[in-house]
Amino acid sequence: MDLYRRTARLARLMEHRLDVRGADFSAKVHRAGRVLPRHVRIEAERLVWALSMLDHPRLSQQIDMKEMAQAARIIEAYLLSVDPWDLRLGRVVDWAAGLAFSLLLLLALCLWILFWRGYL
Template sequence: MDIRARTDRLAQLLEQRLDIRGSGFETKLRRAGRLLPRHLRRDGAILIEALKLSDHPRLGRQVDSKRLEKAADAIEHYLLNLDVWDRRRGIAVNVSASVLMNLLIVIALVAGILIWRGLV
């Protein structure tokens, strides 16, 4: 499979699975940031460099196709097995928990101030 077609497929998966917008694989991978594990970000960097080298007629032949296939397969496998709803549910739970914790802290501070002032 062509490296361009493969990275276009990965860019499409990044948009579908992680809701990352942008034009092209390089932009989407950069915006993904910590949503992807470190080893997959490294694999993505390998693919980006191969894209840049593939434009050049002589340097394009130096690209290791097995390494590229392995990197693309790893990213694709991760994105296809990613549970989108579980990820969104986790984000909602984390936001709710942080709001609740902040609310409890404010209530405790107000109660402490009222007790310290002797109003309760």
């Protein structure tokens, strides 16, 4: 298994499934942040650590490639289970709910000011 090809594939999946932009896998993991569940984020950070160690000849011998393959499988399974349209719809619904709450507060404030001034 080539760790560079595997993380490049995971980076493409993150871009398509989570709409996360970035230059490489480590940047996308950093930008994804809390979009990823905790157990997936931990595995992704382990892969980022392994990528940083892979360039050094002696440090690369410390990497357990079976564990990294397992981490990549966990991340890939999660990313393939994510529905990008559902994620986008959730963002739109969250935005609309925030907007509706703000308008409701503004209406309540206007009514309170009208009542306080004696117009109601």
